[in-house]
Amino acid sequence: MSQGLVKKIIVIDQNLCLNCQTCTLLDPETFHQDPKTQKVEIKKQPESFEKIKEDTKIAIESCPQKAIKINNS
Numbered sequence: 030m031s032q033g034l035v036k037k038i039i040v041i042d043q044n045l046c047l048n049c050q051t052c053t054l055l056d057p058e059t060f061h062q063d064p065k066t067q068k069v070e071i072k073k074q075p076e077s078f079e080k081i082k083e084d085t086k087i088a089i090e091s092c093p094q095k096a097i098k099i100n101n102s
Contacts, residue, residue, distance in 0.1 A: 037100050038074050039085065045096035052097060055088040 039059070046069055052060040053069060059082070061072045075081045081099070089097045 036074065037071075038078060038081070039071055039089070040098050040100050041069055041071065042096045042098070043068055045094040046092075047094055047096075049093060051091050051093065052088040055091055056082070056084040058082075059085045060088060 048062065048067060048069055050062065050069070053062055057072075059072055059075075060069055062069050075085065078099070078101075089099065
């Protein structure tokens with residue numbers, strides 16, 4: 030993998046996301062809302078599947094639209 034590329038372990042389907050801020054409240058280290066676009070984005074990807082924090086898992090499970098996924102590919 031090239032140094033400039035980060036594997037997207039966590040992805041947000043922007044078509045499903047309501048920008049309800051549940052994920053940003055539960056895990057502000059991983060999720061944030063872009064002030065320009067008002068879209069929720071991943072602030073920091075985990076280094077690997079094994080390093081997904083418990084707060085991140087709770088945020089993913091708590092998304093009312095199930096817009097946040099763990100990318101297994």
